[in-house]
Amino acid sequence: MRARIMLSTLAGAALVATALPAPAQASGTARGSASYSVTISGNVNGRNFQRSGTVVLRSTVTRVTTNGVNPVDVCLKSGFPAGAPDVGAIWYGSNSACVRSAASLDMAFVSVNGNTVTVSPDKRISATSANNFTATSSITTCIYYPVEGGATYTFRDNGTVSGRISIRGFGGYPCGNSTYNATLSGRRN
Structure with a gap:
């Protein structure tokens, strides 16, 4: 078990190191x-959307966890689902630090395979609402919390990222479940 964690951590560190810009270009980017900047295209609860967002790949945020230490942490933000609902707005991160929470709560299971990172929600923690998405722009929209599925992100040496998101969220009564399926692509800032 300890060897697997060590290998996973080393793979994550190598991925972050190759994804980071050269030191001369690193101004404005936090260390690690x-x-x-990404474009997200997809469908949420039967509604098509295309929107801009940000993906941040970072070194492991916390080693205190109940679902395994993440070899890296990945954060996707597009819009502000809980405060300004919109079709396809999403916050989906492997750690609550993605939304500037002081708690740094590990929100997902993360694995690294080469340059690809897979993030799957930990449904036991979904009720914290750090991760969420919306399907409409109505003030009365339901806010869905990811409980199944996940996202994959492939980070390339040329400074690009591509990915796929396929999650099912739960919005409580009377909202029920919603699905969010999208692809994304973009370039390092």
Whole structure:
């Protein structure tokens, strides 16, 4: 078990190191992280959307966890689902630090395979609402919390990222479940 965690941590560190910009280009980027501007296209609860967002790949935020230490942390933000609902608005991160929470709560299971990172929600923690998405722009919209599925992100040496999101969220009564399916692509800032 300890060897598996060590290998996973080493793979994550190598991925972050290759994804980071060269030192001369690193101004404005926090140490141990790389930010990407992305376009997200997809469908949420039967509604098509295309929107801009940000993906941040960063070194492991916390080693205190109940679901395994993340080899890296990945954060996707597009809009502000809980405060300004919109079709396809989403906050989906592997750690609550993605939304500037002081708690740094590990929100997901993360694995690294080469340059690809997979993030799957930990449904036991979904009720914290740090991760959420919306399907409409109505003030009375339901806010869905990811409980199944996940996202994959592939970070390339040329400074690009591509990915796929396929999650099911739960919005409580009377909202029920919603699905969010999208692809994304973008370039490092």
